[in-house]
Amino acid sequence: MNMKLKSFFKSLLITGFLAFVLSACGTDTVTSSDAGDGTPLVAPSSVSATQGTLEDSVLLNWDAVEGARYYVIYKAIETPESFKAIASAVTGLSYSDTPVSSGRTFYYRVAAARGSIWGAPSAEVMGFALKGAPMSPESVSIPVNEIGQITLNWDGVINADSYNVYRCNVKYGTYAKINAADITETSFTDTTVDPDVKYYYKVVPVNEYGEGAQSEIISGSALQQVPVWPGTPVLSATDATFGEKVRITWTEADYAASYTIMRAPDEGGFAGEYSMIAENVTGLVYEDKDTTIEDMTPYYYRVIALSSGGQSDSGLSETGSVDRSIPAELNPPTTVRASRGMTNVITITWSEVGGANGGYTIYRSTSSTFTSPVIVADKISPAVVEGNVAYDDTSMAPVSDRTTFFYKITAWSTSGVNEMESAMNATAAEGYANPDVPGVPGNLVSSMDYNAGTITVSWSAADSWTKRYTIYRSDNGIDGDYNLISENQTGTSMTEELAVNEGTIEAGVEYFYQVRAVNDIGSSALSDGRSATFTLRVPTNLAVDSSYNWDWYATYTYTVTWTAVKGATAYQVEYYRQDVWNVIDVAGGNTATLTFNSPNYGGGSYPVRIRAVNTTPDPVVYGGYSAQVQP
Structure with a gap:
């Protein structure tokens, strides 16, 4: 048996022995031929992915799955539609996807695995890396009904270290940062605001790269403090002082924007049920002119102070009454106007004053400060047309110049034999009348002064409102061509000299003259022609x-x-x-x-x-x- 064959069998024996040992110990091996122990592998839970906390990677974490020996990581880019396995045999419970592009969105799934079996993937999670300035804050909100301050809340930006808040009084104006120190929370309270004023805000995240994108603009306003009566409030109501009203006055409440007036009838010496008779009163005086108020009968009054933040208690109560035998105290006439530019008349108009049953008195002065006024019409009752009254003042006619006058008017009320005059309107109405157009000059005559070498033409004054005269001359007959020879003459005569004396007339020539009267309004027609001749005498x-x-x-x-x-x-x-x-x-x-x-x-x-x-x-x-x- 050669050496190679011996080596192959030796390794085969060792492998088989190790497999036997591992099997006996109950340990699975990660091999493609391992069919597992039959325990189902569930999808990992609590899968998370970092979102912008890292600059060039996404870190995944998940919970362990019972029976899993390793994990598989799936990834999709931009949309969670097409996933691809990017890592297998991950034995821990985290995975770092490195490197990734900053600002790009990725989706991940994690599957548990054992042997050759990969379990079902988890639900996808989104992650991304961020490098640079932070993104804009989302969900910026301002709660309503805060008194004296405006609070901003927003969702935290992952890679933001702190935040700045910018404010402006108009939506698209210049915004200024209002926080002195870095804001490290996701809320900010602005206490430097005026109540009931609308402000506009932007929230800007900050990190080591500087300020990031601004949030959308949001607006809000703070409510006023709830009104309170300082010290001891003072409320008073007139008792039989006026014939047509009860005047209620009170001290000012702190933080009050307006007041509501309440009234109750007298019921056996006590106040009955109160009802509102006026609201949104901004001053410290109210006059109850209800015509249903019974004569010489007490009524109870209360004043409530209001602001956007709430209302005060009703404060004190006070009684008041009217005495119908007293003439009504009327307000001065309003919208008083005086015409300008009419001929010899000034028309004065004003709004009707309710209750002026005694008529009106018209005063006139030549001074804008209304010194030394004179009465031009006393207790007159002109017709009322659509709530307006008019009177034509012709007492100055005829005027010789454009004349300016100033007018004030009072209203009169009566009750039986008693009467009362109102105050005058505060600002005098200014108007002026124009003179009429001048009449035609008459009685033209001419004379010759031989020694002086002159012809003089004279005429009678047209009228008192004529200011000057214009003279024309014809050299070719009474129906000839008249040419202008003098204007702006203030007198009623004109003298012409012989040409030899540096004048314009010649001895022996018959001239004809016409005169026109002029003022600032216009001019008259021409007078009849008048002849004049400087006679060429016999030596x-x-x-x-x-x-x-x-x-x-x-x-x-x-x-x-x-x-x-x-x-x-x-x-x-x-x-x-x-x-x-x-x-x-x-x-x-x-x-x-x-x-x-x-x-x-x-x-x-x-x-x-x-x-x-x-x-x-x-x-x-x-x-x-x-x-x-x-x-």
Whole structure:
């Protein structure tokens, strides 16, 4: 027998002997041929997988299964649908799946095994590894009805070491961290809040990598403290002080947001059943104006303070009554308005005051501080239209300017022969009236001042509310083209100068004038046309002198003088000879002398005359002739 064969049989004998020994000791061996002892292998229980507590692995744990000699690990990625065995012959009660991707989800099953038999797998469990900043907290909540504080609760984040809480007054504003120290629990109480104010929060997990993802925004508000009456509360009610109401006053309760007023009838000197007569009262005064309150009959009153956190006790009780013989104390009129921009009238409107059976009095002042007011209407009762009252003040008409006035109104109540006036409205109503459009100026007249070289046009004032005048002039007839020559005239006359005096009128030309009245509201129609002319006068003081020249032609030298005419630009000097007036043109309006020689063999006593000429207009203007003068 060769050596190889001997060795094979030797090993076979040893193996068989060991199998016999193990079988005798009751121990199973992990071989594919082992059919087990027949005890069913149940699925492992309490299977767990770490979720984010490890950075690159998932640790599985489970309870031992009776009869199991080892365990098999199954794994699915992302969804628990397709499992694959990743480890067998795991003899402990834990398994580390290493390495795995951080943040990825895995599903695991564990099966017990003995010999060649693998039992049924357990239900799947989910696990994952996390490396880096933590994920956002889930299930953040705020309980309601907390007084004076807001508490946040959330589910813990596996890889978070602590948490920060951020707050803002608006949902999408800038959030600020409000915790001074690291929050290591999964709740936080914010005591730095105002009651009944809505706040918005975010919870942020923190670990060695920094802050993680923020939670969803959540909002909450704290309730106010339950109201309490400080010291000894004081409650009072008027007794027969007013004719239409009982006035109840009380001291302020701490933390109160509003008050509820209770009233009970008198029943034999004691309070009957209380009923609520007013709620959500925010001041410290309430007036019970119930018209069913019986005259001179006591009623009991109580005041309850309320906040969002609850209500106080009812405090004290006090009695009050009304005396119907006293006129009602009315509130001042409200929504008082005064019109602006109407002509010669200001309309004042206000809301009707209930119980104003004595009418209304209207006061007016020219000052915004309402000094020295005057009564413009006393105890009037205008018609009420849809709860509003109106009155037209025309006592200031006619106004000459836009005039501003300030108005206040009182309401009157009466009871028998008694009457009572309310206070005025707090803020004066401001309004103004406009003057009327001016009337047409009349009585246009014109005059000429020869010495001054002017024409003056004057007219009668249109009315008291006219502020200024505009003057137009036509150079081509009463129905001609009128052009603006002056505006913003405050007087009732206008003077024009000759062009030779740096004016715009020419001597001898007939002009026509129209005037329009103007104020801040508008302007009148044009007045009728009025003519005016600066007359081109006849030259005066005409003097003629002649002297014989003792020449061959027996001529005479004539010297003519006159007084210059205003507005003239030239003159025509004429002498009469042989039944003809011979013309000599003299240039220059200020010229007042002329020297000329007679024709040959002429005489020395020709008659002479002169007239002024204005050559500027078209056509040329000629003045009248002077009387004839002989040397």
